[in-house]
Amino acid sequence: MSIRRSGSYNVSKKSKTKPNGKKPVSEEKKLYLEPEYTRVRVADFEFKQLVTLPQEIDLNEWLASNITTFFNHINLQYSTISEFCTAETCQTMAACNTQYYWYDERGKKIKCTAPQYIDFVMSSVQKLVTDEDVFPTKYGREFPSSFESLVKKICRYLFHVTAHIYSAHFKEIVALELHGHLNTLFSHFLLFIREFNLLDTKETAILDDLSEMLFSEDSREAAGATGGAQNHVKER
Ligand SMILES: [Zn+2]
Numbered sequence: 001m002s003i004r005r006s007g008s009y010n011v012s013k014k015s016k017t018k019p020n021g022k023k024p025v026s027e028e029k030k031l032y033l034e035p036e037y038t039r040v041r042v043a044d045f046e047f048k049q050l051v052t053l054p055q056e057i058d059l060n061e062w063l064a065s066n067i068t069t070f071f072n073h074i075n076l077q078y079s080t081i082s083e084f085c086t087a088e089t090c091q092t093m094a095a096c097n098t099q100y101y102w103y104d105e106r107g108k109k110i111k112c113t114a115p116q117y118i119d120f121v122m123s124s125v126q127k128l129v130t131d132e133d134v135f136p137t138k139y140g141r142e143f144p145s146s147f148e149s150l151v152k153k154i155c156r157y158l159f160h161v162t163a164h165i166y167s168a169h170f171k172e173i174v175a176l177e178l179h180g181h182l183n184t185l186f187s188h189f190l191l192f193i194r195e196f197n198l199l200d201t202k203e204t205a206i207l208d209d210l211s212e213m214l215f216s217e218d219s220r221e222a223a224g225a226t227g228g229a230q231n232h233v234k235e236r
Helices: 047-051 059-084 114-129 147-175 179-195 201-214 217-226
Strands: 093-095 098-100
Touching: 047 179, 059 114, 059 147, 059 179, 093 114, 093 147, 114 147, 147 179, 147 201, 179 201
Parallel strands: none
Antiparallel strands: 093 098
16 A cells, blocks of 8 residues: 655654744743654554555544544543643643633533543543444444534544643653653544544644654654554454
8 A cells, every 4th residue: 555645744854953943932842842752652553554544444434433542542641641630730721832722512611720621521522432323333323414523523622632741741651651652642643633634734733843753754763663563443
C-alpha cells in the first residue's frame, strides 16, 4: 500500500529548533517539544496504513471502531495523571493558550475546572459510544444520520483532553515514563482525524508544533530504534 501523503509531514527536518514561531513569547518552555521526548514511541508504525479505510469495511463501522478505541486509550492516558489534575492545579480547562468552555444541553456556556470539563467529556462520550442507537453493534442496525457530526464532536472533545495532558501534565507523564505511549496515541489519533477530515485544522493548530516534530523524518527514524509492537487498533 502506498503512502500518499508521506511528504507532507516532513515539515521540520531540522527539528532542533521550534518549527514555528507563532506562539507568544510569554509561554513557558514546552517540555513536550524536547527532541529527547518527541523521539520516544512505543511502536514505529506506518500510521497512514493503520488509519486508511480497509476495503470492504463500511466507513461508519470503521469510524465507530476507531473512535471507541481512541476514547478508551485517551481516557486511560488521562487516568494515569488525573490525581495531578485538580481544581487547584487546573482551575480552567486550558491547553497551551487556549481555554475551553463546556456547553450544557441547552447551549449555555459553563466555566469549569479542567477536571470537571474532562469529566463532562468522558461521561458524555461514554454515553454516546455505548448507545446502541448512535454506535450500533448489532448486525443490520443502521447508523443515525447525525453519526458523522457526533463523531466530529467526540474528536473535538478528545483532542481537547489530549492537548490538556500535553500542555499541563507532560512532566507527570514523563515521570511515569508514559510519553512514548502518549506520543504514539496522539500521532495515530491525529492522522486518523486528518484522514477523515474530522476536525478543522484551526482546532488542532495549538499542537501543530508538536505534530510537526512527531511526524518529522528524523524523529520517526529515531522512534524506529526504540520500537516495540503495540497495536492500538482493535475491532470492537
Ligand atoms: Zn489538568
